[in-house]
Amino acid sequence: MTTSSYDSFQKRRLQSSYVSVVVSISLVLFMIGVLGLVLLKSTRVANHFKEKVVMTLFLKDDVTKKQVTDLQKHIQKQGFTKRITYVTKEQAAKIYKRDLGEDFLKFLGDNPLKNGLDIYLKAEYVTPEKMTQIEKDFNKNNFVAEVNYDKPLVELLTKNIQRMSFWLLVLSGFFGLVAIILINSSIRLSIYSKRFNIKTMQMVGATKSFIRKPFIWQSIKLGLLGAVIAMICLGFLIYYVDKYIPTLALLKDYITLGYVAGGIIFVAFFITWISTFFATQRFLNLQTNDLYY
Template sequence: KSVEVDQLQKSLALAAYTKSTSYVSKEDAAEKHSEEIGEDFLEFLGYNPLKNSIDVHLKAEYVATDSLSHIATQLSERDYVEEVSYDRSLVALLTDNVKRIGFWILFASGMFTFIAVLLINSSIRLSIYSKRFIIKTMQMVGATKRFIRRPFIWLNIKLGIIGSLIALVALGIALYYLDIRFPELRILEDIKMLIAIFGGVFILGVLISWISTYFATQRFLNLRTDDLYY
């Protein structure tokens, strides 16, 4: 490799958008191409028309038409770079599909989250409703609202933690299956995203349980004794 090629590969490896790079000599490219087409095209042509190249594997967040166009423009400005090639139509198609899929996934996630909140809230309210007379009795003998709420909140937080852990196990299995089925997505390689998702699910499960329990107990604490029968 020439000094310029070596410097280019090093600068690409250090770029923020680069995940990995690999140098492919024209000899290696010719050998690979011959294997793909099943014949030695060098014998037919009499020379090797291929060029030395550097394959650049980008990070997922940079695989977009605008980002790739900007990167290609920057690299093309170098005198010793003859061509920057990538499948523009495929990238555009993938970007559009990802946007569509992302929208529907977000919509479905929002709907399922809303339904989950309703179910959890209803279950907690029914559970506390069955103990409304106990709550009022404790209040009548002098127990404070905080003292009455505490066991209900802790119980439902524990249930929320258990539910969140079960959900995380199911989510982990689903992501593992998707990673095996579609390895090109590299789902399990983005550790920050996985931490954010798993942490969000866990915190959301606990938070929903706490908020629902607080307001459910507060409702019965504020009711008059006569209203408990309705």
């Protein structure tokens, strides 16, 4: 084989190695992106349902409008309050009439309902423990006759969300491990083909950091290229999902998309850097005779 033919063969082999690394990284990062999207979106959906839970304060009949306004302002300033709505007994009667399909006031005569404040809490406060504590605090208020909320619903929401979060974290850990193994293996195979070059550079006096630097930089570039390809594929997937399931509003959720894109880039950078560092370190520490095995 002539020198030019050998160089051409080596060049094609190197390009093939680079392509396999980029493809491996792209596939793994695409899977991580999908999982990250599911994880973040499920959290936002869970928080959306949590913030629909209402805690109603039924007020005593002798509470004046000014006292109601002052109480409303006080509650609005609390860290757990998402929003608050004042519902008069007349408005409550209309709601009951609509839900029941008949006017119950005709049978009772007087309106037995009370004026109330509907409090919608922030998602992180919608747990059985925190809502029980908030209920106790409101029961001490002189203006409040009764505190009411759907306790079974809160317990069910909390239990199901915890279970879902646990399995999503387990799945994330599994895919994270798979990502590290696959990308690390691809990079190690790529560097393995250059092990003699590494040892030659070391033998002529090059320092370990000097030898590692171009390998790390090359791997990072391949990793970022894989990240770009993964994000393009993920973009097509998001587009079609948003087209057929518009209620998820994926394309308008810029925060979630930003987190996913940032996560993909970070994973691509970190794993390629750390994998290349240890792969080159391994060959730098080997004896010349060991390179043949």
